[in-house]
Amino acid sequence: MKDLRTTFLDHVKKGLNGKALPLRVIFWDGHEYAFDEPTLVTMQLKSASVITQLLTGSALDVLGEGYVEGTIGIEGRYQDILAVAEGLSDAFPAKKPKTGILHKALHSKAKDKEAIHYHYDVSNDFYKLWLDRNMVYSCGYFKTGKEDIDVAQEQKLDHICRKLHLQPGEKLLDIGCGWGGLLTWAAKHYGIQGVGVTLSEEQFAFAKERIEKEGLTDQVEIRLQDYRDIPERDYFDKVSSVGMFEHVGRAKLPEYFEVINRVLKEGGWVMNHGITASQQDDEAGHHSGSDFMDKYVFPDGEIPHLWRVVRDMAGQNLEVIDVENLRPHYAQTLIHWVDRLEAHKDEATAMVGDKRYRIWAIYMAGCAYAFWRNWSALHQVLAIKQTGEELTPRPWERRYQYENDQYRLAEPDWGDL
Numbered sequence: 001m002k003d004l005r006t007t008f009l010d011h012v013k014k015g016l017n018g019k020a021l022p023l024r025v026i027f028w029d030g031h032e033y034a035f036d037e038p039t040l041v042t043m044q045l046k047s048a049s050v051i052t053q054l055l056t057g058s059a060l061d062v063l064g065e066g067y068v069e070g071t072i073g074i075e076g077r078y079q080d081i082l083a084v085a086e087g088l089s090d091a092f093p094a095k096k097p098k099t100g101i102l103h104k105a106l107h108s109k110a111k112d113k114e115a116i117h118y119h120y121d122v123s124n125d126f127y128k129l130w131l132d133r134n135m136v137y138s139c140g141y142f143k144t145g146k147e148d149i150d151v152a153q154e155q156k157l158d159h160i161c162r163k164l165h166l167q168p169g170e171k172l173l174d175i176g177c178g179w180g181g182l183l184t185w186a187a188k189h190y191g192i193q194g195v196g197v198t199l200s201e202e203q204f205a206f207a208k209e210r211i212e213k214e215g216l217t218d219q220v221e222i223r224l225q226d227y228r229d230i231p232e233r234d235y236f237d238k239v240s241s242v243g244m245f246e247h248v249g250r251a252k253l254p255e256y257f258e259v260i261n262r263v264l265k266e267g268g269w270v271m272n273h274g275i276t277a278s279q280q281d282d283e284a285g286h287h288s289g290s291d292f293m294d295k296y297v298f299p300d301g302e303i304p305h306l307w308r309v310v311r312d313m314a315g316q317n318l319e320v321i322d323v324e325n326l327r328p329h330y331a332q333t334l335i336h337w338v339d340r341l342e343a344h345k346d347e348a349t350a351m352v353g354d355k356r357y358r359i360w361a362i363y364m365a366g367c368a369y370a371f372w373r374n375w376s377a378l379h380q381v382l383a384i385k386q387t388g389e390e391l392t393p394r395p396w397e398r399r400y401q402y403e404n405d406q407y408r409l410a411e412p413d414w415g416d417l
Contacts, residue, residue, distance in 0.1 A: 167237075174194060313383050
């Protein structure tokens, strides 16, 4: 009977099928093996149990958990580590999950608040170390790819405001407002009256203080509130939701968009910005790496495919007029974040501990890799509330999103007909 070390090596060689793997493995008993030279990554398996886990689980989940928990040591650049991890996942493919979790049973108000607390209430000072100066925790918007994170995030904030065609005095609701970056930008540069809601107590306190310091208390209100508890009806001209609906749950998307329909005026606009699956997702919502994300990063998070988003928006009289995929923008944003986090490793570790530092570093590096590899996408979907038969106001073209030219209202010209 083969020992676990030999079993591991045979599995990897068979899975590689002749492909190169620049990996050196150091086993728990001191033995070493290099698959190819030069080696770019060194992986130390500190326990034989890691191989047992690889044989019965998902390689990406096992490797991620082992790195976080310290049973696996890894040295190398993140992009090389992740490429090696992908190669190992071919040798140890994810097993189909058992009849699993019914996601529709999740996402109660209490569970959602608990999940948000876990991820976002780490420490405002921790996020300050690696986010941009506006504290925006969603993908930036690059025009050349060479911008720093501060410029990219301000370009994104402005892109959203332009896309929503914000006008002075309009009422804007930002669902999942984070640290208040978008509302602050929209109030200062577009003159809106804004309301932001968040479930994070840390974000709520920071955003309120920020609004006061900026002198915007007459324009912006921040609430510690579940989106389902927003009381307004037919009130807001525009709604933004950026990096929030990943926490909603697929089964809850119709309710989520129903809330948006309820709070919007007829003809009001909504821009939903969120991570989407690159492939039509299975109803179990399970993919390689998802167990790691569920356990360590985003408890109860669910990523829908674009088709589901558009369908559920249409089911709530939200007519989609524009869709933009920002997949490369998020990959580049995450690279900036990881680089900045690494540059502040000592400070970050002192704040949140070594384990949580490793979680955030590998999660963000892994997500950057996933976006580049088309394992995930990011879509901005712009829609208009249209419940009647008459055409609600909208532009003829997209030019208004990029240039300071006249907004050309789409109106039928019947001529002599």
